[in-house]
Each structure stands twice: as C-alpha cells, then as structure tokens.
Amino acid sequence: MKFQLKKRLLILASFQLGILFISFLIIHKITLLSYINISFYISAALLFTSLLIYTINTGFFDVMSKSLNLAFTRGNGKRRFEDIPSLSELVTISQKPLLFYGSITGLCMLIALFFYYILRT
Numbered sequence: 001m002k003f004q005l006k007k008r009l010l011i012l013a014s015f016q017l018g019i020l021f022i023s024f025l026i027i028h029k030i031t032l033l034s035y036i037n038i039s040f041y042i043s044a045a046l047l048f049t050s051l052l053i054y055t056i057n058t059g060f061f062d063v064m065s066k067s068l069n070l071a072f073t074r075g076n077g078k079r080r081f082e083d084i085p086s087l088s089e090l091v092t093i094s095q096k097p098l099l100f101y102g103s104i105t106g107l108c109m110l111i112a113l114f115f116y117y118i119l120r121t
Helices: 002-027 032-057 062-072 096-120
Strands: none
Touching (some): 002 096, 032 096
C-alpha cells in the first residue's frame, strides 16, 4: 500500500515539474497564469484520453471496427465476422490512472486559478 502511494505521489510530482518545465521552455518564465494554462491543456488531454479509452472498453466501437476489418481484408481468405477480435478486446489499457492524474492536475489548476483571481483583486 505504501509503495502504491509513493508511486502515485512521485508521478504527480513529475507531472507538476513537467508543467513548470514546459512553462519555462515556452514562455521563458514561470508565472501563475502560464502554470494555469499549461496544466489545463495537460489535464484536458489526460481526461479526454481516459474518456476515449472508457468508451472503447464499453464496446461502443466494436461493430464498426469489426466491419472495417472485414471489409479491408476481404480478399485475404474466408473470414467470418465472429472470428475477428473486437476493439474492446484489443485495447486493454485501464482508464483509471489517466482519470486520476487528470483530475488531480485539474484540481491543482483550479486551486491556482482561485489564487490568481484573489491576487488580481
């Protein structure tokens, strides 16, 4: 249990350091506004990727992917529709870590946004 917590905290810290590094690399200085902007993009990418993986794992695209696979491999022999593996069987990535890290990064962004508006007034 302690190993998992240390691993998650290390990954979260690396995300935050990566955000600061990207901010320094692009804008050449680290400001609260640049942190907010870059963390928004990173958290949005993580959350949208986790939602896409969740949608694939539910089987929403299975029939379409099987049909396209059957149509593009039509001349390669006699294949049945049932023999083609579904997309949800092929994609075995869990969306939970991406959802967790995207949510925490988004929460840090919201906290920074709160402080940004308090400091502006």
